[in-house]
Amino acid sequence: xxxxxxxxxxxxxxxxDDHGWQGAAEEWRVNWRVGLAAFLAIGLSHGAYxxxxxxFVLPLQEAFGWSRSQIAFAHYSSLVVAIAxxxxxxxxxxFGARRIMLGGMVISVLIYIGLxxxxxxxxxxxxxxxxxxxxxxxxxxxxxxxxxxxHFVRSRxxxxxxxxxxxxxxxxxxxxxxxxxxxxxxxxxxxxxEALLVLVVALPAVWFWIGHSRSSAGAxxxxxxxxxPSWLHLLRDRxxxxxxxxxxxxxxxxxxxxxxxQPLLISKGVDAGSAAALVGMAGIASxxxxxxxxxxxxxxWAPGIAFLFACGSAAGTCMLAWHGTIEGPFxxxxxxxxGAGLGAEIDVVAYMVARYFGIRSFSTLYGMTVFFxxxxxxxxxxxxxxxxxxxxxxxxxxxxxxxxxxxxGCIYLLLGRYPPRES
Numbered sequence: 001x002x003x004x005x006x007x008x009x010x011x012x013x014x015x016x017d018d019h020g021w022q023g024a025a026e027e028w029r030v031n032w033r034v035g036l037a038a039f040l041a042i043g044l045s046h047g048a049y050x051x052x053x054x055x056f057v058l059p060l061q062e063a064f065g066w067s068r069s070q071i072a073f074a075h076y077s078s079l080v081v082a083i084a085x086x087x088x089x090x091x092x093x094x095f096g097a098r099r100i101m102l103g104g105m106v107i108s109v110l111i112y113i114g115l116x117x118x119x120x121x122x123x124x125x126x127x128x129x130x131x132x133x134x135x136x137x138x139x140x141x142x143x144x145x146x147x148x149x150x151h152f153v154r155s156r157x158x159x160x161x162x163x164x165x166x167x168x169x170x171x172x173x174x175x176x177x178x179x180x181x182x183x184x185x186x187x188x189x190x191x192x193x194e195a196l197l198v199l200v201v202a203l204p205a206v207w208f209w210i211g212h213s214r215s216s217a218g219a220x221x222x223x224x225x226x227x228x229p230s231w232l233h234l235l236r237d238r239x240x241x242x243x244x245x246x247x248x249x250x251x252x253x254x255x256x257x258x259x260x261x262q263p264l265l266i267s268k269g270v271d272a273g274s275a276a277a278l279v280g281m282a283g284i285a286s287x288x289x290x291x292x293x294x295x296x297x298x299x300x301w302a303p304g305i306a307f308l309f310a311c312g313s314a315a316g317t318c319m320l321a322w323h324g325t326i327e328g329p330f331x332x333x334x335x336x337x338x339g340a341g342l343g344a345e346i347d348v349v350a351y352m353v354a355r356y357f358g359i360r361s362f363s364t365l366y367g368m369t370v371f372f373x374x375x376x377x378x379x380x381x382x383x384x385x386x387x388x389x390x391x392x393x394x395x396x397x398x399x400x401x402x403x404x405x406x407x408x409g410c411i412y413l414l415l416g417r418y419p420p421r422e423s
Contacts, residue, residue: 024155031151035163037209038144043166044202046136051171054262055179059187064120072385074129081133082374088137089367097143098211104138105203112195116188145350146362161294161347168290168343171283179276229361242414247349248372250310250408253401254342256380264394269325278335285339293344297351303412306348310409313341314402321398
């Protein structure tokens, strides 16, 4: 299939589009169901579990006597996810997103039930963590961002931000709710609650709203493409490497902090309830950061915007590394900066994949960025747990993470000018 085919949906939107907010409003008037389905799928998928997993650390430690480093070791499942992501993305580019999303969500429900039924076997915990990560790719940016990028063109940055902010809102709303469920009914009920959210909310949205509307018809013609660019062709492009390195060094440290955020804050003198609320605050900041970034990248150079938010994340991480206890407002400011940076990364990586490389190989290239994100995330999450077990605090690991944020921002600047808009 030629590049002409990938512009089918884009041309439809551009014919009725003009610049600015009118164009965004028109695209959302036509395709709001697609955007909402992507919003719910991302918000209630494995990405949400990553943001909420810190709430299970202390209950699992108490229930089975596992150490924090043993629990954090489960995040090495991201290494398997990293290896699978580019090939998973290739399958999405070749066969389409909808069937993969639906099948993956059904399996995710079964995995959450398996986690709820654990009997104390670390091997079982690690196996289910690996399965959850790989299957979770079915409702991640590999699928959802591709669907949104196909249907939204002039407002692509803002639309990606709105759809992907489902994860930010879930990170804001669910920690307090899930903390209450775990406190009252136990950690098993927490896993079952996550299974129900996927089964009752996200799965029906994808089933009814992605692939069946008139606005999806053109986009679905893109799904069978036997002539995708070769792996060698993609790997020869240095901008692919810049984007992958920037994503790995920028996104992964933030997610690593989120996996240990509640115990990290408790170690800094914040009580458990307030720490759970601050986890929610990070979600709110991520939501705002995604919307602001999405609006900005539609109008300004995306790598420059990413650099500014990376600087903010580095500053917030250094604040958390402050020795001794931290006060509520000080902790809140640090969490806001890190959360805003995480929200920016959520949007800007997907936008830059589409803007620099087009839609045709979107999921393949996004899968390559996921490889770097997952690999770095596994190392970062484990590093936080090991740092606490060895030193009794997270400070040294946090300083390394701050340096990683700054490196990511600088690498993004190497991407240079946009190519001519493909759609």
